[in-house]
Every structure is written in structure tokens, then in C-alpha cells.
Amino acid sequence: MTEKLRVAVIGAGRMGADHIARLHHRISGAEVAAVVDIDVARAEAAIKGIPGAVALASAEEALDNGDVNAVLIATPGFLHEDILFKALERDIPILCEKPLTPDAASALKVVEAEAKSGRKRIQVGFMRRFDAEYAALRGIVTEGRLGELLVLHHQHRNPDTPAGFTNEMLINDSVVHEFDAIRFFTGEEITSVQVRLGKPTRNAPEGQHDPQHVLLETESGVLADVEIYVNAKFGYEVATQASFEDGIVNIGNDGGPYVRTQGRWGGRITPGFEERFGTAYDVEVQAWADAALRGEIGGPSAWDGYATAACCEAGVEAQRTGAKTAVVLAPKPGLYN
Ligand SMILES: NC(=O)C1=CN([C@@H]2O[C@H](COP(=O)(O)OP(=O)(O)OC[C@H]3O[C@@H](n4cnc5c(N)ncnc54)[C@H](O)[C@@H]3O)[C@@H](O)[C@H]2O)C=CC1
Numbered sequence: 353m354t355e356k357l358r359v360a361v362i363g364a365g366r367m368g369a370d371h372i373a374r375l376h377h378r379i380s381g382a383e384v385a386a387v388v389d390i391d392v393a394r395a396e397a398a399i400k401g402i403p404g405a406v407a408l409a410s411a412e413e414a415l416d417n418g419d420v421n422a423v424l425i426a427t428p429g430f431l432h433e434d435i436l437f438k439a440l441e442r443d444i445p446i447l448c449e450k451p452l453t454p455d456a457a458s459a460l461k462v463v464e465a466e467a468k469s470g471r472k473r474i475q476v477g478f479m480r481r482f483d484a485e486y487a488a489l490r491g492i493v494t495e496g497r498l499g500e501l502l503v504l505h506h507q508h509r510n511p512d513t514p515a516g517f518t519n520e521m522l523i524n525d526s527v528v529h530e531f532d533a534i535r536f537f538t539g540e541e542i543t544s545v546q547v548r549l550g551k552p553t554r555n556a557p558e559g560q561h562d563p564q565h566v567l568l569e570t571e572s573g574v575l576a577d578v579e580i581y582v583n584a585k586f587g588y589e590v591a592t593q594a595s596f597e598d599g600i601v602n603i604g605n606d607g608g609p610y611v612r613t614q615g616r617w618g619g620r621i622t623p624g625f626e627e628r629f630g631t632a633y634d635v636e637v638q639a640w641a642d643a644a645l646r647g648e649i650g651g652p653s654a655w656d657g658y659a660t661a662a663c664c665e666a667g668v669e670a671q672r673t674g675a676k677t678a679v680v681l682a683p684k685p686g687l688y689n
């Protein structure tokens with residue numbers, strides 16, 4: 353049995369660099385063995401101060417490296433499929449940043465390949481499941497102490513978007529987390545998606561309609577709505593209000609110390625996802641490492657990656673047509689039950 357994960361991190365950009373620091377400083381049972389980036393200077397900068405780590409220019413090279421026994425994929429989503437297949441072939445633990453792949457057909461191919469192998473190796477980076485408040489809301493649903501969950505209201509607000517963030521990316525990059533969170537809270541699949549485009553902000557770049565309102569339904573009829581607003585300027589805020597038969601639960605609203613000083617009162621809004629979900633990412637990666645050392649996964653599976661990809665596909669179609677669009681899933685392989 354492996355005693356330590358020797359991880360190849362593929363992609364050393366915003367998220368990859370954050371995961372490299374986490375693996376190096378805070379995660380036990382796992383170390384950075386290699387960092388891959390097409391921008392080799394970036395990979396070299398990322399391994400500085402990490403003894404024994406090497407900078408490489410391709411995922412193939414990393415996966416062929418005898419010192420590597422696990423992989424964390426943090427390249428843009430359209431590059432995930434190829435690396436996933438190579439890593440599955442090597443039968444090593446995989447933590448794949450969301451999205452699993454950018455479309456349902458390719459995600460299903462990954463699910464089918466893993467199911468054929470008979471063992472789950474892929475964990476998908478839906479870190480919100482590891483946030484204490486998300487887990488608490490899921491706990492309230494499963495305990496049933498507030499009765500049935502009826503309606504979910506989600507807000508997903510980013511201060512701004514990186515260059516090249518397209519209209520579809522509001523769904524594929526951002527709302528994908530809400531699809532997963534709604535599936536997580538309810539324990540159900542999403543059955544339909546509708547997208548409404550209202551009055552846009554002047555702060556959105558050319559070609560991007562922001563904000564958007566996404567309306568969803570789950571198998572038992574729970575209704576959910578998501579305000580996705582990615583040029584909201586004021587800070588990074590991701591919150592949910594859940595209506596139950598016997599109560600209302602809010603998570604993700606500004607917490608932290610409420611300070612009164614020098615004639616002012618208030619707190620701080622997190623500037624980005626690294627700060628808002630920093631602890632959740634730590635817990636996520638630790639859960640992955642612990643489970644991988646037991647030969648298991650410790651969080652959302654390739655099926656979750658596939659199901660959310662199918663929601664995104666319906667969402668992008670709904671963005672275009674404005675119509676309520678069904679989410680149709682392939683039969684779930686027994687491995688994921
Ligand atoms: N869970 C979460 O909250 C978040 C997840 N993500 C996900 O993380 C992944 C990476 O996103 P970011 O770090 O924001 O992107 P980024 O653009 O900052 O970084 C991507 C890196 O991959 C490198 N790269 C591109 N092609 C490559 C190739 N063929 N081989 C090796 N390296 C290559 C780029 O040079 C760059 O350094 C995406 O899947 C994204 O959806 C991103 C932000 C937050």
C-alpha cells in the first residue's frame with residue numbers, strides 16, 4: 353500500500369498554484385512530486401522551495417514519471433479529458449478540478465471508462481461540499497428536523513471576470529457549482545433548467561450578458577433559483593437561502609467578526625474564491641489524500657462531474673432559447689450507487 357501520495361499537479365495557474373501551496377504546507381500524506389505547465393517558467397516558479405519536485409512541460413511526461421503516484425488536474429476544463437484517460441490507464445488517484453470535462457458526452461465517456469475498471473479513482477473538485485455551512489445545510493435536510501426542503505435560493509456573485517470569460521462560462525464555469533450544490537443539498541438529480549436574461553449591467557464585457565437568473569427543478573419537485581452575477585464589483589459572495597416546511601436556513605452570508613471602530617461598523621467581504629473557500633479546499637484535498645491512500649475517493653465522483661456537465665449543457669441551451677430545458681441523464685452505473 354502507498355504510504356504517501358507523490359502528486360503531479362497539471363496546470364500551475366490561479367487554482368493550480370493555490371493547490372500546490374496547500375499540498376506543500378498543509379496537507380498530510382501527500383507531497384508535490386511534479387508540476388506541469390505549458391508555461392515552463394510558471395512550473396519552475398511553482399516548485400521553488402519544494403524539495404524533490406520537478407518542473408515538466410507535459411502531462412504525459414509527469415504520468416510516465418516513476419516518482420509520481422497521484423495527479424491533481426488544474427488545467428482549463430477542455431484539457432481534462434485527455435489527462436483523465438491517461439491517469440485512469442495508470443490506475444492512480446485523481447483529483448480533477450471542476451468541470452470534469454466541458455460537455456456531457458465526453459464526461460459520460462470518462463464515467464463509462466472508470467465504471468469498466470470497477471473502481472472509483474476520480475474525485476471532482478466541487479469543494480463547496482467540504483465547507484462547514486454547506487455540510488450543515490445538507491445535515492438539516494437529511495435529519496428532517498425542519499420538515500421537507502421546498503425551495504432553494506442561490507446567489508453567486510463574483511467581483512469581475514478574467515479576460516475571455518464568455519457568456520456560456522457563466523453556466524459552465526460558475527453555475528456548475530450551484531448545480532452540484534443543489535444536487536448535494538437535495539440528494540436528487542436536477543430535471544430541468546431555464547435561464548432568463550434580464551437587465552444587464554454596464555460593467556459586463558462585450559458579448560457577456562450579466563446577471564442571469566437560472567431556474568431549476570429536482571426529481572421530487574424542489575424548486576431552485578440562482579442569481580449568477582459575475583461582474584458584481586463589491587466582492588465575492590456565494591450564498592443560499594433554503595425554505596423548509598418548518599423553517600428557513602441561510603448559509604454563506606457575511607460572517608466573520610463584526611467590528612465597530614473609528615466611527616464605522618461592519619465586516620469584510622472576501623475578495624475571491626481562494627479566501628471564501630480556503631478552508632473548504634484544504635478539507636477537500638485532505639479528504640482526497642486520505643481516501644486515496646485507502647484506495648478510495650473522498651468526495652464527489654465522476655458521476656457528479658457527468659451529471660453537472662449535463663445540467664450545464666441544458667443550461668447553455670436554455671440560455672440560447674429561453675425555454676425550460678430537460679436534463680436527460682444516461683443510466684447510472686452501479687459503481688456510483
Ligand atoms: N473549484 C474552484 O473553485 C475553482 C476551480 N477552477 C478550475 O480550475 C481549473 C484551472 O483554472 P484556473 O487556475 O483559474 O486557470 P488558469 O488559466 O489560471 O490556469 C491554467 C494553467 O494551465 C496551464 N496550461 C494550459 N494548457 C496546458 C497544457 N496543455 N498542459 C499543462 N498546462 C497547461 C496554463 O499555462 C495555466 O498556468 C479549471 O478547470 C477551472 O474551472 C478555477 C477556479 C476556481
Ligand SMILES: O=C1[C@@H](O)[C@H](O)[C@@H](O)[C@H](O)[C@H]1O
Binds near residue numbers: 510526625
Ligand atoms: O470555480 C470557480 C471559478 O472558475 C468561477 O469562475 C467562479 O465563478 C466560481 O465562484 C469559482 O468557484
